[in-house]
Amino acid sequence: MVESQGLAALAGDVAGGSDQELVDQARAGRREARETLARRHRQAAYLLALQMLGNRDDAMDVAQDAMLRFFTSLGSFDRERRIQPWLFAIVRNQVRDLWRRRQRRPGERLGEAGEALTRHLVDPTANPEADLRRSELRHRVWRALAELPAAKREIVVLRDFHDLSYSDIAQVLDIPIGTVMSRLHGARRQLRARLGGERHA
Amino acid sequence: MPEQCGRTFDEVLLSGYLDDALVQGDEQRVRVHLEDCATCRTLVEELAAVREATMSSTFDTPRDHEWPEMPRTGASRLAHGMGWPLVMAWVVLFGGYALWELWTEAENLLEQLILVGGVSGIGLLFLRVLIDRLDALKTDRYREVQK
Numbered sequence A: 001m002v003e004s005q006g007l008a009a010l011a012g013d014v015a016g017g018s019d020q021e022l023v024d025q026a027r028a029g030r031r032e033a034r035e036t037l038a039r040r041h042r043q044a045a046y047l048l049a050l051q052m053l054g055n056r057d058d059a060m061d062v063a064q065d066a067m068l069r070f071f072t073s074l075g076s077f078d079r080e081r082r083i084q085p086w087l088f089a090i091v092r093n094q095v096r097d098l099w100r101r102r103q104r105r106p107g108e109r110l111g112e113a114g115e116a117l118t119r120h121l122v123d124p125t126a127n128p129e130a131d132l133r134r135s136e137l138r139h140r141v142w143r144a145l146a147e148l149p150a151a152k153r154e155i156v157v158l159r160d161f162h163d164l165s166y167s168d169i170a171q172v173l174d175i176p177i178g179t180v181m182s183r184l185h186g187a188r189r190q191l192r193a194r195l196g197g198e199r200h201a
Numbered sequence B: 001m002p003e004q005c006g007r008t009f010d011e012v013l014l015s016g017y018l019d020d021a022l023v024q025g026d027e028q029r030v031r032v033h034l035e036d037c038a039t040c041r042t043l044v045e046e047l048a049a050v051r052e053a054t055m056s057s058t059f060d061t062p063r064d065h066e067w068p069e070m071p072r073t074g075a076s077r078l079a080h081g082m083g084w085p086l087v088m089a090w091v092v093l094f095g096g097y098a099l100w101e102l103w104t105e106a107e108n109l110l111e112q113l114i115l116v117g118g119v120s121g122i123g124l125l126f127l128r129v130l131i132d133r134l135d136a137l138k139t140d141r142y143r144e145v146q147k
């Protein structure tokens, strides 16, 4: 391990390394390893923050702060764990700190910021017209998600957008893994009800 | 669900089924039930459609150059924090020397008074900035290792 680390360092090749290797190198003080880790994970941190806050500048601040915190806590990071759940837990705390500072309740619905959130949606298809219906559905879903209380929104977003496993979700939310499924289902139920309500309205 | 449904398991398993997160026995129970129950089948299909929409969404993200400079390490952050106080220490020493020279060369009381007034104003300003910087250094939240 030490030897391959040394070789990678000689080759100056950190971009292709696994997270584990990069964490080891970052701990050893290698700046490039830190930068590669940051580039690899900050977008997901940004997106989670955006989905919770609905505001681009706030999301940037939170993501950047979360990356800083991640690097300052690297010493106590268990390298056998995956980075994303650890980082997401930090993002989540930062988001709640921000709400607290602005004296908003953590049960926050996004309201108008939810509309702002959907403006950051991009349609990946080369032929937008063909996928217009799917695109419309996506906009409706994110508007409905924005209307959910934060605790419901975050669990759906973690599972369905960020593709976290139940055990990763349990780690991020700091809840027993046995409760993830029921919480998730409750949130999905509520989301579906919102979408149904909108359709019949 | 308003309709009659002979389901013998908790509804939350439908989400587990959707996520492919059930143990084999539960997965089988749900699958068998879905074959017979249109109500649950519809629910699963609707939840799946919403999940698919969420999953397939893309958001624009900041470009690389929009990100602030990369996180500083403890050492460089310390250097950053210490930079200002050092500059000010230099200003105080050098300025003090220059002022001493001016003072000894001042030719009358008026010149001395102007000098004293100007110097104490500037001195207070610097002191204020110095205290602010030291405060910021002391309360820098990133220095604390956060679990």
Ligand SMILES: [Zn+2]
Pocket (backbone or CB within 6 Å): B005, B006, B007, B033, B037, B038, B039, B040, B041
């Ligand atoms: Zn049924």
